[in-house]
Amino acid sequence: MSSSDGVIEVAHLSKSFGAVRAVDDLTFQVQPGRVTGFLGPNGAGKTTTLRMLLGLVSPTSGSATIGGKPYHELRQPMRTVGAALEAASFHPGRTALDHLRVYAPQAGVPDSRASEVLDLVGLSFAANRRVGGFSLGMRQRLGLATTLLADPPVLLLDEPANGLDPEGIRWLRVFLRSLAAQGRTVLVSSHVLSEVEQTVDDVIIIARGRLVHSSTLDALARLALPRVRVASPDVAGLDALVAQAGWEAAADASSPGRVELLGVDAAAVGAAAFAARVELSELTPHDPGLEQTFLSLTSPAQDATTGGAR
Numbered sequence: 681m682s683s684s685d686g687v688i689e690v691a692h693l694s695k696s697f698g699a700v701r702a703v704d705d706l707t708f709q710v711q712p713g714r715v716t717g718f719l720g721p722n723g724a725g726k727t728t729t730l731r732m733l734l735g736l737v738s739p740t741s742g743s744a745t746i747g748g749k750p751y752h753e754l755r756q757p758m759r760t761v762g763a764a765l766e767a768a769s770f771h772p773g774r775t776a777l778d779h780l781r782v783y784a785p786q787a788g789v790p791d792s793r794a795s796e797v798l799d800l801v802g803l804s805f806a807a808n809r810r811v812g813g814f815s816l817g818m819r820q821r822l823g824l825a826t827t828l829l830a831d832p833p834v835l836l837l838d839e840p841a842n843g844l845d846p847e848g849i850r851w852l853r854v855f856l857r858s859l860a861a862q863g864r865t866v867l868v869s870s871h872v873l874s875e876v877e878q879t880v881d882d883v884i885i886i887a888r889g890r891l892v893h894s895s896t897l898d899a900l901a902r903l904a905l906p907r908v909r910v911a912s913p914d915v916a917g918l919d920a921l922v923a924q925a926g927w928e929a930a931a932d933a934s935s936p937g938r939v940e941l942l943g944v945d946a947a948a949v950g951a952a953a954f955a956a957r958v959e960l961s962e963l964t965p966h967d968p969g970l971e972q973t974f975l976s977l978t979s980p981a982q983d984a985t986t987g988g989a990r
């Protein structure tokens with residue numbers, strides 16, 4: 681395997697459906713060995729992007745490749761990428777095992793692989809039950825089992841946590857992390873950050889078809905740290921205070937006599953300023969939290985691309 685084999689690359693990808701620009705000049709990369717969250721509100725363009733990666737929808741412009749190739753040029757597609765799109769439909773009269781056996785020849789694997797993958801997703805107990813009677817969570821697991829038939833290095837999962845109960849979500853988290861730990865590329869879409877926040881290493885956030893943020897989860901979490909905005913007429917005094925206390929200032933929000941401090945408590949700043957006899961003209965705490973940060977990144981008011989830090 682070459683190092684680019686599991687890399688997903690989307691470059692200047694756009695798709696219009698009539699007047700609707702579903703995906704708009706989208707560029708990002710997804711790396712192997714990591715779980716990447718593909719996030720955005722309803723209608724942001726996540727499913728359309730995944731469908732373009734899978735060759736189910738043709739781009740208006742730009743490219744979407746897996747291991748350097750568009751889907752239709754992959755020599756063994758099912759051995760390269762496993763995909764579970766949201767609207768996975770199963771023949772209701774088939775048992776779980778039969779469903780997988782139908783796909784086994786396409787995946788180029790023996791029938792015996794069907795029970796192996798059912799076991800992997802914890803669905804062996806329902807192997808001989810008809811899919812028509814499955815809960816949404818059981819369907820999700822069966823969809824996941826289908827993606828794993830040919831043991832592909834790349835997985836594209838559209839809203840895999842949808843319909844899972846808290847125990848199921850916990851199970852999914854451990855399972856996806858183990859797939860990434862085996863060196864696979866795992867791309868998971870969701871419209872809620874909190875659903876995947878404990879699962880993902882990296883985040884790609886889109887809104888209205890455009891990229892609004894791409895970074896590690898840690899870098900996103902830093903944007904969400906509590907902040908205190910501090911201003912003083914005593915510019916030198918404020919600088920000395922910040923330096924002496926060792927507080928970290930947000931690089932993007934500082935100007936002479938004005939600073940935004942990361943991860944500190946407003947009361948502690950007030951006390952230190954008082955002790956150092958530095959007059960303050962502003963002391964405003966702000967604690968956005970991760971979910972709020974996500975919401976403000978994807979809100980219509982916010983259209984600038986941020987991040988890119990790794």
Ligand SMILES: Nc1ncnc2c1ncn2[C@@H]1O[C@H](COP(=O)(O)OP(=O)(O)OP(=O)(O)O)[C@@H](O)[C@H]1O
Binds near residue numbers: 727729871
């Ligand atoms: N086949 C289609 N024909 C017309 N419009 C479409 C089609 N597919 C998607 N769209 C539109 O493109 C936009 C993006 O839709 P998409 O399903 O990709 O978003 P999404 O991020 O996956 O949303 P959700 O979280 O609701 O699944 C929406 O405005 C949608 O109505």
